[in-house]
Amino acid sequence: MHGMIELDGLTRRYGRTTAVDGLTLTVRPGRVTGFLGPNGAGKSTTLRMVLGLTTPTSGTVTVAGVRFRDLARGLRHAGALLDAGDVHAGRSARAHLTALARGNGIGSRRADEVLGLVGLDDAANRRVGRFSLGMRQRLGIAAALLGDPPVLMFDEPFNGLDPEGVRWVRELFRRLAAEGRTVFVSSHLMGEVEHCADHLVVIGRGRLIADESLNDFAARAGRAEVVLRTPESAALTSALVDVGADVRPDADGALAVSGVDAERIGDLALxxxxxxxxxxxxxxxxxxxxxxxTAADVEYAARRTR
Known part of the structure; x- marks a missing residue:
């Protein structure tokens, strides 16, 4: 069960607007990859091109080395949640999944298995039109898991979920990655991505900004600081400045220090x-x-009031 998502010069233009601009990257199995970018950055367009729902203007994108639209029984190769509302409101959850299963050569019993997996056993025969947003999200995740695929993609999967649901989704993504699957998660909820992703892909205005581990991304965005408290802040501040540190007041009387590490500060104070x-x-x-x-790549920035 190994599948990679590979983008090579992937580009999509709409008239004079370039939604995705020459993206080249590989989303690898065995880890959760967070897909981030400001509104209008091209995330949803990229995911749609991976699934063959939008045709690239140029460049290529493959799943396990093959264009998704060329794969027979696609749900066995890649599952996706792109829009939790894209379900016939008059169908029951079971009927919706059973229809998807039939079209992909999957046994109908699998529909009940994934409904149990996402916690919708008791709602299996209810019409989807009566579902809350959180329940629709769970149904969308069930549909993505239906074919037991090696590649999974989720667009804004945390929307509408209560705290228990958010925790469940985090754990699910980690478990799927630990099984060797490729898990690609697009979200604007940074805190949730921070809690489940191992790797990040960040785009702005359709162009690649970062493709690196979560820790490396955070580290290069700004210097690490050391926060300290001491009853002799004036004396220690003077000593730290003498060795080239930058010292500024922090919350509740603490000091924030950059330019020297905690070990050096401890030795100096001692x-x-x-x-x-x-x-x-x-x-x-x-x-x-x-x-x-991404400050320079925000399409709609609020003006500061004076």
């Missing part, structure tokens, strides 16, 4: 017999890193 009540290293969050690296 030599001067200055007590330390806190000494911790703080790195940029995923949201802070994302905002810093």
């Amino acid at each position: 030599g001067l017999r200055i007590p330390l009540h806190q000494l911790t290293t703080r790195t940029a969050s995923l949201e802070e890193a994302f905002m810093a690296l």
Whole structure:
């Protein structure tokens, strides 16, 4: 069960607008890859091209080395949740999944299996039109899992889920990746991506900005800082400045220090017999890193009020 998503110079234009601009990257199995970008960055268009729903203007995209539209019984090769609302409201959850299974050569029993997996056993015979958004999301995830595929893609899978549902989705994605599957997750909820992704692909205005591990992405967005507390802040600040550190006030009387690491600060304070009540290293969050690296690629930026 191995499948990679490979993009090579993938481009999509709509008239004078370039939605996706020469994307080249590989989404690998065995890890959760977060797919991030500001609104209008081209994420949904990219996912649609992977699935053959939108035709590239130029470039190629393959799933396990083959164009998705050339794969017979596609749900056995790749499953996707792109729009949780794209379901016939008058059908029951079981009927919806059974129809998908039949069209892909999958036994009807599998529909009940995935309904159980996503926690919709008791709602299997209810009409989808009466489902909440969170229940529709679960049904969409069930449809993606229907063919037990090696490649899975999810667009905004956390929308409408309660905290228990969000935790369940995180754990599901990690488990699927641990089974050797390729898991590609697009979301604007940075905190949720931070909790489940191992790797990040970030685009802006259709172009690749980053393709690296979560830790590497956060690290290059800004310098790590050391937060410390001491009853002798003036003396320690002076000593830190003397060794080239940058020191600024932080919350609740603490100091934020950059330019030297925590070990050096601890040794310096010990030599001067200055007590330390806190000494911790703080790195940029995923949201802070994302905002810093995509600031120039935001299509609709709010004006600052004076």
